[in-house]
Amino acid sequence: xxxxxxxxxxxxxxxxxxxxxxxxxxxxxxxxxxxxxxxxxxxxxxxxxxxxxxxxxxxxxxxxxxxxxxxxxxxxxxxxxxxxxxxxxxxxxxxxxxxxxxxxxxxxxxxxxxxxxxxxxxxxxxxxxxxxxxxxxxxxxxxxxxxxxxxxxxxxxxxxxxxxxxxxxxxxxxxxxxxxxxxxxxxxxxxxxxxxxxxxxxxxxxxxxxxxxxxxxxxx
Numbered sequence: 368x369x370x371x372x373x374x375x376x377x378x379x380x381x382x383x384x385x386x387x388x389x390x391x392x393x394x395x396x397x398x399x400x401x402x403x404x405x406x407x408x409x410x411x412x413x414x415x416x417x418x419x420x421x422x423x424x425x426x427x428x429x430x431x432x433x434x435x436x437x438x439x440x441x442x443x444x445x446x447x448x449x450x451x452x453x454x455x456x457x458x459x460x461x462x463x464x465x466x467x468x469x470x471x472x473x474x475x476x477x478x479x480x481x482x483x484x485x486x487x488x489x490x491x492x493x494x495x496x497x498x499x500x501x502x503x504x505x506x507x508x509x510x511x512x513x514x515x516x517x518x519x520x521x522x523x524x525x526x527x528x529x530x531x532x533x534x535x536x537x538x539x540x541x542x543x544x545x546x547x548x549x550x551x552x553x554x555x556x557x558x559x560x561x562x563x564x565x566x567x568x569x570x571x572x573x574x575x576x577x578x579x580x581x582x583x584x585x586x587x
Contacts, residue, residue, distance in 0.1 A: 368427065368444050373398035378405055380576050382475070383435035384423040385527030385566050390439045393518060394446040421423040439523055466506060466513065467524035468472035473499035474528050481539045482577050483584060492537050497546045504550045510532045511556065518560065523538055526563055529554040533570035534577040 375398050376390070377384035391398055403422050425432045427442070432441050443452040453460050477499060480492035503525065507513055513521035530553075532543050544551040557563050581587045 368395065368396045368442070370470045370519075371428050373425075373428075374401055376426070378403050378422050378423055380568055380573050381422055382527035382531060383421075385530075385568070386435045386523050387423050388436050388443070388461070388527065388566035389423060389518075389523050390452065392566055393450040393452065394442055395449060396442070396446065406500070407469065409531055411475050425468060436471070436524060438463075439520065443520070446488050450483070450517070452478045452514070452518070452523060454519075461515075463520040466521045469499070469503070470524045470528070473501075475579070478528065478535050479530060481535045483582065483586065485586065487529040495542050497541075497543070500543065500547045500550055504547050507550065512553070518557065518562070522557060524552065526557055527567060529558070530567040530570045530573050531577075534574040537574055538577065538581070 372437075373391070373396060374388055375384070377387070377400065379402060386442070392402070405422070423435055423438065425438045427441075427445070432438050439452065474496070476522055477492050477496040481489055481496060483493060510516075512518050536543055558567070578587060
């Protein structure tokens with residue numbers, strides 16, 4: 368992708384967009400960042416992603432690629448010579464895709480539920496959320512990263528949610544580190560990488576954004 372025209376249509380707090388930002392940083396790909404207004408999407412946005420109408424969208428030499436995990440795979444495939452994110456082994460690739468999908472279906476969905484519910488529904492979401500993180504902790508084991516010694520596909524899928532943890536904890540009144548110390552230690556370790564630290568946003572600003580959204584939903 369070096370020397371190609373690359374544009375990322377994104378929204379600052381999106382964990383899905385952060386995935387793409389980490390992948391592009393790992394591959395040292397220069398790109399133009401285009402911040403989108405989620406409440407006033409322009410014609411170009413709908414033209415580039417007419418099916419799901421979601422961010423992020425990566426535009427590579429005029430060709431749009433949608434859905435964050437698909438974008439990350441695409442970046443990995445077209446920039447194979449630097450910082451591979453997926454293994455060359457078919458089984459290991461399948462396992463990585465399984466856990467990345469798990470992050471979407473569990474970490475994202477349950478985190479969203481914590482932020483958008485109250486009472487018993489929120490309590491149930493918190494329990495399921497911690498249980499899901501414990502499963503990820505077990506999969507991580509004693510490895511520095513899910514990708515082994517270096518950042519991989521599952522790491523790129525999961526790490527953006529770390530800057531959302533403060534919002535989940537504050538709104539849900541619970542402590543993730545108390546239940547999942549190894550996972551938090553892993554997140555802090557990965558945050559030492561510039562590709563991660565520069566891609567993730569300030570947890571306080573993410574929390575303020577979530578509070579604003581809760582007010583719009585009448586939950587505050």
